[in-house]
Amino acid sequence: MxxxxxxxxxxxxxxxxxxxDVPAGKDGFQGAGGxxxxxxxxxxxxxxxxxxxxxxxxxxxLSNDMDEMLxxxxxxxxxxxxxxxxxxxxxxSQASILINLERDGALKxxxxxxxxxxxxxxxxxxxxxxxxxxxxxxxxxxTLDVLYEAGxxxxxxxxxxxxxxxxxxxxxxxxxxxxxxxxxxxGTRLIRKCNDLGVMxxxxxxxxxxxxxxxxxxxxxxVATHSSAHALCPHSRNLTDRQLHAIRDSDGxxxxxxxxxxxxxxxRMIEETPIVTMLDHLDHLIEQLGEDRVGMGSDFDGxxxxxxxxTIAGLPNLRSAMADRGYNDVLIKKLCHDxxxxxxxxxxT
Numbered sequence: 001m002x003x004x005x006x007x008x009x010x011x012x013x014x015x016x017x018x019x020x021d022v023p024a025g026k027d028g029f030q031g032a033g034g035x036x037x038x039x040x041x042x043x044x045x046x047x048x049x050x051x052x053x054x055x056x057x058x059x060x061x062l063s064n065d066m067d068e069m070l071x072x073x074x075x076x077x078x079x080x081x082x083x084x085x086x087x088x089x090x091x092x093s094q095a096s097i098l099i100n101l102e103r104d105g106a107l108k109x110x111x112x113x114x115x116x117x118x119x120x121x122x123x124x125x126x127x128x129x130x131x132x133x134x135x136x137x138x139x140x141x142x143t144l145d146v147l148y149e150a151g152x153x154x155x156x157x158x159x160x161x162x163x164x165x166x167x168x169x170x171x172x173x174x175x176x177x178x179x180x181x182x183x184x185x186x187g188t189r190l191i192r193k194c195n196d197l198g199v200m201x202x203x204x205x206x207x208x209x210x211x212x213x214x215x216x217x218x219x220x221x222x223v224a225t226h227s228s229a230h231a232l233c234p235h236s237r238n239l240t241d242r243q244l245h246a247i248r249d250s251d252g253x254x255x256x257x258x259x260x261x262x263x264x265x266x267x268r269m270i271e272e273t274p275i276v277t278m279l280d281h282l283d284h285l286i287e288q289l290g291e292d293r294v295g296m297g298s299d300f301d302g303x304x305x306x307x308x309x310x311t312i313a314g315l316p317n318l319r320s321a322m323a324d325r326g327y328n329d330v331l332i333k334k335l336c337h338d339x340x341x342x343x344x345x346x347x348x349t
Contacts, residue, residue, distance in 0.1 A: 001046075001316045001319035001320050001323065002044075002045065002046035002315075002316055002319075003046055003319075004046070004319075004332065004333045004336040004337060005046050005047070005048030005120050005336065005337060006045075006046060006047055006048055006050075006296055006312075006315055006336045006337060007048050007049055007050050007116065007120065007126065007295075007296075007336070007337035007340050007341070008047070008049070008050030008051065008255070008296045008297065008298050008300070009050060009051050009225035009226050009255025009295060009296060009297030009298070009340065010050070010051050010053060010130070010132075010204070010225045010226035010255060010257075010297045010298060010299050010300075010302075011036070011037055011050060011051065011052060011053065011298060011299065011300040011301050011302065012053050012055055012132075012299065012300070012301040012302030012303075013035065013036075013037045013052060013300070013301045014052055014053065014054055014055070014094040014097050014098055015053070015055045015057065015094065015301070015302065016035050016301045017029075017094075017097050018090070018093055018094050018097060019057075029101055029104075029106045035301055035311075036298075036300035036301045036305070036310075036311040036312060037300050037301055037311070037312050039106060039125075040313075041311050041312045041313040042125060042312055044312075044313040044316075045311070045312040045313045045314060045315035045316060046315055046316065046319075047125070047312040047315060048119065048120045048125065048126060048337060049107065049110075049116070049119060049120075049125040049126030049127055049128075050126070050127070050128065050296075050298075050340075051127075051128045051130040051154055051225055051297075052098055052127045052128065052129060052130060053130045053131070053132040053302075054091050054094045054095055054098075054129070054130065054131045054132065054136070054152075055094070055131075055132040055133060055159065055302075056082050056086070056087040056090045056091060056133060056135050056136060057079075057090075058079040058080070058082045058161070059079065059080075059082075065077065066269060069171070069173075069261050069267070069268065069269035070268055070269060070270065071268070072266065072267075072268070073173055073174065073267075074171070074172070074173055074267075075170065075171075075172045075175075076170060076171040076172075077170075078160055078161045078168075078170050078171075079161050080161065081135070081161055081162050081163065081164075082135040082161070083135075084135065084136065084137075084138055087135035087136040088136045088138075088143055090136070091131065091135075091136035091143075091147070092136075095129065095147060095150055095152075098127060098129055098151075099150065099151075101127070102127070105124075106125065107119075107124065107125035107126065107127045108124050108125070108126060108127065109127050109128075109129055109150075109151040110126045110127060110128055110151075110153075111151055111153060112348055113341050113344050113345050113348065116128075116341060116344070117341065120337065128153050128154055129147070129150065129151040129152045129153060129154070130152070130153070130154040130155065130156075130202070130225070131147070131152060131154070131155045131156065132156050132159050132202070132204075132205070133156060133157075133158055133159030133161070133163060133168075133205070134155060134156070134157050134158070134163050134165050134190065135163055137155075137165075137190065139164060139186050141189075141190070141193050144190075144193065144194075144197075144199075148197055148199065152199060153198070153199055153200060153348065154199060154200040154202055154225070155194055155199050155200070155201065155202060156201075156202035156203075156204060156205055156206070156225070157183070157187055157190060157191075157201070157206060157210070158205050158206055158210070159205050160205050160237075163187075164184060164186050164187075165183065165184055165186055165187035165190050166182065166183045166184065166187045166206060166207075166210040166213075167179075167180040167181055167182070167206075167207050167209070167210060168205045168206060168207060168210075169205060169206070169207045169208075169236040169237055170236060171235075171236065171237065171261075172235070172236040173234070173235045173236070173261070173267030174234040174235070174267065175234070175235070175236040176208070176230070176234070176236060176240065177207055177208040177211070177230070177236050177237070177238070177239070177240065177243075178207070178208040178209070179207050179208070179236060180207050180209065181209055182207070182209030182210045182212065182213040183209075183210050183213040183214070183217075187210070187213070188213070188217055191213075191214055191217045191218055192217065195218055195219050195220055198347070198348045198349065200220070200223055200344070200347045200348070201214055201218055201220065201222075201223065202223060202224065202225045203222060203223060203224040203227070203247075204224045204225050204226050204227045204237075204257075204297070205237070208240075208243070211243055211246075212246075215246050215250070220250075220346070220347050221247075221250045221251045221252035221253070221343055221346050221347055222246060222247045222250040222252035223247070223252045223253055223254075223343060223347070224239060224247065224252075224253075224254045224255065224297070225255045225297045226255050226256075226257040226259075226297030226298070226299050227239050227254055227255070227256075227257055227262070227297065228256060228257045228259075228262040228263055228281050228285075229241075229244070229281050229284045229285055229288075230243075231284060232263075232265060232280055232281055232284055233261075233262055233263055233264060233265055233267060233281075234267070235261065235262050235267050237257075237262050238262055239254065241288055244285070244288040244289055245288065247289060247293065248288065248289045248290060248293060251293070251343075251346065252293060252343060253289065253292075253293040253294060253295055253339055253340070253342075253343045254285055254289060254293065254294060254295070254297070255294075255295045255296055255297020255298075255340075256278065256281055256282055256285065256294065256295070256296055256297055256298075257297050257298070257299050257303070258278065258296075258297075258298040258299055258300070258303065258305040258306065258309065259299045259302075259303035259304060259305065260273040260277075260303075260304050260305065260306060261303075261304070263277045263278060263281060263306075264277060269304050270304075271304050271305075271306065271307045272307055273306045273307070274306065274308065275306055275308045275309065275317060275318060275321045276321065276325075277306070278306065278318070278321075279321060279322065279325050282294060282322070282335070283325075291331055291334060291335075292334060292339055292342060293339060293343070294334075294335060294339060295334075295335055295336075295337070295339045295340045296335065296336070298312075300312060308321075319332060319336070322335065
């Protein structure tokens with residue numbers, strides 16, 4: 001099943017291209033390099049596009065500690081806060097990569113849902129410029145204004161390390177997301193600024209105190225682009241049912257994270273994880289949120305995903321599994337892209 005096309009809530013392709021010094025433009029987006037996402041795999045998998053994250057890795061990579069996520073419990077030390085001068089250079093570099101992909105005709109940076117729908121209808125990959133962790137945003141929001149004009153339409157105030165705006169959750173298992181304090185005063189202003197601009201706020205990686213601060217302040221639907229259900233996997237990165245109910249009540253949505261450590265009940269980062277584990281999370285999210293508020297948020301090119309999928313070329317296996325589970329055509333289409341379009345219609349106005 002290559003249809004309906006999947007519009008995805010999160011990927012880290014720009015980081016991969018940035019780190020490996022891939023040639024700018026379409027030539028660097030072909031089927032080499034072992035990436036989860038490229039043009040050839042998109043054709044095979046029915047990948048229509050999604051949120052392309054700008055992410056600053058910092059000096060110390062979390063990947064050095066990933067072996068600990070094979071254990072039955074873990075608490076990974078997080079990298080320190082990144083300085084704005086360093087972060088802004090990396091962010092602009094990754095934004096430039098996305099802009100050059102657009103110039104070369106590999107994708108289109110979409111600033112509204114009309115453009116996303118046109119891409120899905122034409123077969124051109126749709127890209128929403130997203131920022132995962134706001135280290136590159138200065139306290140006066142001048143960087144935000146510039147990136148908005150370049151196409152930025154979605155922003156997470158934090159990755160898991162702290163920023164001047166908020167605090168994220170560390171990678172702990174088992175644990176709750178109730179770790180640390182919430183938004184700072186500048187973080188409150190950031191939420192209001194994004195509401196005014198029409199930039200979607202991403203709650204993924206934000207700790208529970210920050211989550212409830214955003215829920216109190218924001219005038220827009222609550223959205224977590226790439227998160228899973230804490231009730232099924234008690235990881236600090238996952239959302240509790242109480243959080244899911246708040247998202248439901250705001251008419252927001254959650255994109256299911258494909259990262260296996262956030263899917264498995266044992267919290268382990270093991271590729272040999274069946275697709276049915278993903279369906280268990282989809283079932284729970286649909287039960288808690290309703291079928292109009294759930295989509296995909298893969299974390300492709302930034303995580304270990306189930307072996308039955310591996311890359312976007314394996315997305316037909318996910319569609320087939322949903323059909324085998326008894327999901328009807330209307331529900332599958334909602335999960336693949338309609339629900340993202342619905343919430344973005346509400347958020348970007």
